[in-house]
Amino acid sequence: MLRLSKLTDYAVVVLIRLSHGEAVQTSPGIAAGIGLPEPTVAKVLKALAYSGLVSSQRGARGGYRLARALSAIPITDVVAAIDGPIALTACVEGSGAGCEAECTCPVRGRWDLVNDAVRQALARITLADMDRSAPRAHARAAAQQPDALALTLISAE
Amino acid sequence: MLRLSKLTDYAVVVLIRLSHGEAVQTSPGIAAGIGLPEPTVAKVLKALAYSGLVSSQRGARGGYRLARALSAIPITDVVAAIDGPIALTACVEGSGAGCEAECTCPVRGRWDLVNDAVRQALARITLADMDRSAPRAHARAAAQQPDALALTLISAE
DNA sequence: AGCAATCAGGACTTCTGCGGTCCGATTACA
DNA sequence: TGTAATCGGACCGCAGAAGTCCTGATTGCT
Numbered sequence: 421m422l423r424l425s426k427l428t429d430y431a432v433v434v435l436i437r438l439s440h441g442e443a444v445q446t447s448p449g450i451a452a453g454i455g456l457p458e459p460t461v462a463k464v465l466k467a468l469a470y471s472g473l474v475s476s477q478r479g480a481r482g483g484y485r486l487a488r489a490l491s492a493i494p495i496t497d498v499v500a501a502i503d504g505p506i507a508l509t510a511c512v513e514g515s516g517a518g519c520e521a522e523c524t525c526p527v528r529g530r531w532d533l534v535n536d537a538v539r540q541a542l543a544r545i546t547l548a549d550m551d552r553s554a555p556r557a558h559a560r561a562a563a564q565q566p567d568a569l570a571l572t573l574i575s576a577e
Numbered sequence: 578m579l580r581l582s583k584l585t586d587y588a589v590v591v592l593i594r595l596s597h598g599e600a601v602q603t604s605p606g607i608a609a610g611i612g613l614p615e616p617t618v619a620k621v622l623k624a625l626a627y628s629g630l631v632s633s634q635r636g637a638r639g640g641y642r643l644a645r646a647l648s649a650i651p652i653t654d655v656v657a658a659i660d661g662p663i664a665l666t667a668c669v670e671g672s673g674a675g676c677e678a679e680c681t682c683p684v685r686g687r688w689d690l691v692n693d694a695v696r697q698a699l700a701r702i703t704l705a706d707m708d709r710s711a712p713r714a715h716a717r718a719a720a721q722q723p724d725a726l727a728l729t730l731i732s733a734e
Numbered sequence: 735a736g737c738a739a740t741c742a743g744g745a746c747t748t749c750t751g752c753g754g755t756c757c758g759a760t761t762a763c764a
Numbered sequence: 765t766g767t768a769a770t771c772g773g774a775c776c777g778c779a780g781a782a783g784t785c786c787t788g789a790t791t792g793c794t
């Protein structure tokens with residue numbers, strides 16, 4: 421269905437929340453703030469910490485802290501942190517497995533084209549673009565890629 | 578995950594196969610041609626027929642026929658036919674359900690940005706671009722987006 | 735030094751929906 | 765009109781995600 425996991429959705433919310441208020445926030449605190457079950461939020465935070473999007477501080481008065489500014493975090497990084505590398509199909513180069521119909525498969529290697537296109541699309545959008553509360557001079561990521569995005573927007577209709 | 582279903586993968590192979598050889602081909606025939614289980618291929622073809630990507634002819638000497646040229650079928654259409662409309666998250670506008678944290682959710686509606694970006698990325702690639710056997714004057718979609726694709730290919734490594 | 739608070743990591747259960755299979759409806763041909 | 769070939773829709777099993785819980789390690793405070 422080309423759907424990204426709910427956890428990734430949560431991750432975005434968590435990261436944006438983390439960018440507001442106190443610099444360092446605890447897992448239960450964040451969970452309460454966004455109205456999500458605490459264990460789930462904790463799970464997301466662990467994954468984010470593991471991949472370096474947030475830094476963690478253990479012990480009393482510890483918590484999580486945003487490692488970079490929202491504008492420096494593209495969506496791809498969040499997806500990669502939660503769902504692993506972006507690979508739309510099982511047939512990605514280097515998966516090793518290899519489908520049985522490899523010889524006759526007329527799209528061998530072609531999916532990379534699609535994967536990269538999606539990757540690029542997601543890499544252009546940062547968390548700052550996702551934050552409703554943030555003031556944004558340019559309505560969307562468009563302003564940053566005049567060339568590519570112009571085409572994008574034109575062909576949208 | 579951000580993974581599209583295997584059925585979609587099959588659909589692309591099936592459609593490309595359908596563009597070669599006889600104009601009208603049967604479900605078992607295609608299955609044999611690409612080395613995939615027949616019932617699965619049949620299922621894919623049904624979905625494709627329902628959404629109008631192929632036209633079906635029932636009865637003896639019936640089969641499926643490509644409704645449009647490969648170059649007129651963007652990947653989005655195939656994905657939409659198999660997996661339904663492209664909506665990466667449950668929080669898409671108009672899903673009705675609405676998450677419980679709707680009021681406090683800081684990304685309300687912002688996912689549309691991402692959805693549209695992906696949609697457009699996929700809309701740019703047609704099945705003709707996926708067909709290895711096809712002669713292509715313009716090697717790939719790249720020719721149409723020199724800027725974006727150049728980046729793509731470089732960052733592929 | 736002891737205690738409390740917090741993160742880290744894993745195992746486990748539940749459940750959605752993908753992937754695969756089957757049987758009935760429809761149509762052309764003889 | 766009968767028959768055979770083909771499409772159309774319904775059904776079921778299973779993998780993987782989503783969510784929960786528990787135990788242990790680390791650190792600040794008293």
